[in-house]
Amino acid sequence: MTANDLAGVWPRRASDAHKGDHGHVLLIGGNTGMGGALILAAQAALRVGAGLVSAFSRRDTLQALLIRQPECMGLAVDEEAVASAAVQRAEQRANALVLGPGMSDDSWAQCWLTRYLDDSRPRVVDADALNDLANSPRRLSNAVLTPHPGEAARLLSCSTAAIQSDRPAALAALVERYASVIVLKGAGTLVAGPGSRTYLIEAGNPGMAVGGMGDLLAGIIGGLLAQGFGPLDAARWGALVHAVAGDDAASSGQRGLLPSDVLEHLRRRCN
Numbered sequence: 039m040t041a042n043d044l045a046g047v048w049p050r051r052a053s054d055a056h057k058g059d060h061g062h063v064l065l066i067g068g069n070t071g072m073g074g075a076l077i078l079a080a081q082a083a084l085r086v087g088a089g090l091v092s093a094f095s096r097r098d099t100l101q102a103l104l105i106r107q108p109e110c111m112g113l114a115v116d117e118e119a120v121a122s123a124a125v126q127r128a129e130q131r132a133n134a135l136v137l138g139p140g141m142s143d144d145s146w147a148q149c150w151l152t153r154y155l156d157d158s159r160p161r162v163v164d165a166d167a168l169n170d171l172a173n174s175p176r177r178l179s180n181a182v183l184t185p186h187p188g189e190a191a192r193l194l195s196c197s198t199a200a201i202q203s204d205r206p207a208a209l210a211a212l213v214e215r216y217a218s219v220i221v222l223k224g225a226g227t228l229v230a231g232p233g234s235r236t237y238l239i240e241a242g243n244p245g246m247a248v249g250g251m252g253d254l255l256a257g258i259i260g261g262l263l264a265q266g267f268g269p270l271d272a273a274r275w276g277a278l279v280h281a282v283a284g285d286d287a288a289s290s291g292q293r294g295l296l297p298s299d300v301l302e303h304l305r306r307r308c309n
Contacts, residue, residue: 039237039238039239039240039241039274039278040240040241040278041241041278041282041285043278044275044278044279044282044307047275048087048308048309056089057089057090058089058090059089060087060088060089060090060264060265061088061089061090061133061134061261061263061264061265061266062088062089062090062091062092062131062132062133062134062264063080063083063088063090063091063092063132063134063135063136063257063260063261063263063264064092064093064094064128064129064131064132064134064135064136065079065080065083065091065092065093065094065095065135065136065137065139065257065260066093066094066095066135066136066137066138066141066150066154067079067093067095067136067137067138067139067140067141067165067166067167068093068095068096068099068100068103068139068140068141069095069096069099069140069141069142069144069146069147070096070098070099070142072099072140072141072142073095073096073098073099073102073103073140074140074250074253075139075140075165075250075253076093076095076099076103076139076140076253077099077102077103077106077107078139078250078253078254078257078297078298078301079136079139079164079253079254079256079257079260080093080103080107080110080257081106081107081254081257081298081301082253082254082255082256082257082258082261082301082304083136083257083258083260083261083264084107084109084110084261085258085261085301085304085305085308086257086258086261086262086265086276086279086304086305086308087261087265087308088260088261088264088265089264089265090111090131090264091109091110091111091261092110092111092112092113092128092131092132093110093111093112093113094112094113094115094125094128094129094150095112095114095115095140096114096146097114099140100112100113100114113125113128115150116146117145117146117149120149120150120153132159132264133159133160133263133264134159134160134161134162134260134261134263134264135154135157135159135160135161135162135260136161136162136164136256136257136259136260137150137151137154137155137161137162137163137164137167138162138163138164138165138166138167138168138256139164139165139253139256139257140165140166140253141165141166141167142166143166143169143170147166147170148170151167151170155167155170155171155178156176156178158179158180159180160180160181160182160263160264160268160269160272161180161181161182161260161263162181162182162184162256162259162260162263163178163181163182163183163184163218164183164184164252164253164255164256165189165252165253165256168183168184168185168189168192168193169189169192171183171193171216172189172192172193172195175193175215175216176216177215177216177217177218178216178217178218179217179218180269181216181218181219181269182218182219182220182221182259182263182269182272182273183212183216183218183219183220183221184221184223184252184255184256184259184273185212185220185221185222185223186223186224186252187201187202187222187223187224190208190212190222193212193215193216194208194211194212194215201222202224205222205224205226205228206228206236208222209222209228209230209236210230210236213230213231213232217232218231218232218269219231219232219234219269219270219273220273221255221259221273221276221277223252223255225242225244226238226239226240227239227242227277227281229270229273229274229277231269231270231273234270237274237277239274239277239278239281241278241281241282241284241285242280242281242284242285243284243285243288243292243295244292245284245287245288245291245292245293245294245295246281246284246288246295246300248295248296248297249297250296250297250298251280251284251297251300253297254280254297254300254301255276255277255280258276258279258280258304259272259273259276259277261276262275262276279304279307279308280300280304282307283300283303283304283307284300284303286300286303286306286307287299287300287302287303
């Protein structure tokens with residue numbers, strides 16, 4: 039898949055469309071000290087066209103999110119809030135989930151992953167949510183898993199070198215073990231799902247090798263899921279538009295490229 043393939047992918051919006059027509063993404067993550075991951079994912083979901091974006095996170099993270107991106111909605115949650123009426127009302131409005139950006143692995147993270155990892159809605163499983171899944175492997179329906187090679191190694195109980203020595207075989211093993219759509223990130227990102235062909239993303243550049251790029255991708259895929267793309271299409275088109283926007287952002291140089299530099303190019307590439 040190349041940049042030329044993006045032409046004609048994005049459905050034309052009706053002239054009387056409203057925000058509810060374009061999906062509602064709920065992101066869970068942004069633990070103490072890692073709020074930036076959640077913020078980047080939320081911004082990416084908005085920039086690819088999600089009508090509504092909400093987040094469950096730590097209070098400090100939500101304060102920063104609302105300052106940085108006031109279009110997002112948020113609910114500060116602790117472990118005791120997991121069964122609260124406020125949480126139930128907020129979660130019921132979402133039609134897609136993004137789990138893991140900045141999640142960490144403490145009791146707060148475990149509380150929320152236990153609630154949502156096996157949810158039936160379309161969802162992205164990323165970052166620390168993948169590590170939690172590696173500790174208790176199971177097949178997930180309606181999910182997109184987005185591991186980098188290190189996370190893929192944990193999911194398959196092997197070494198990172200083994201993943202990189204045969205990436206197509208690793209992709210196939212991940213699809214088989216987890217019955218999910220897999221985005222195996224890296225130079226030459228690969229995407230496949232149960233019964234599908236394998237897609238190679240022929241875009242992206244070494245400047246994207248910086249913290250936070252994966253959080254953008256999780257938000258992008260979540261935003262597309264909310265808009266009605268199926269898991270495989272959300273994954274392959276999301277991975278492609280992420281890589282192409284990264285190439286656009288690198289036109290002035292790869293060194294020092296930041297995820298926030300890529301955000302401004304997503305909107306243009308999704309129209």
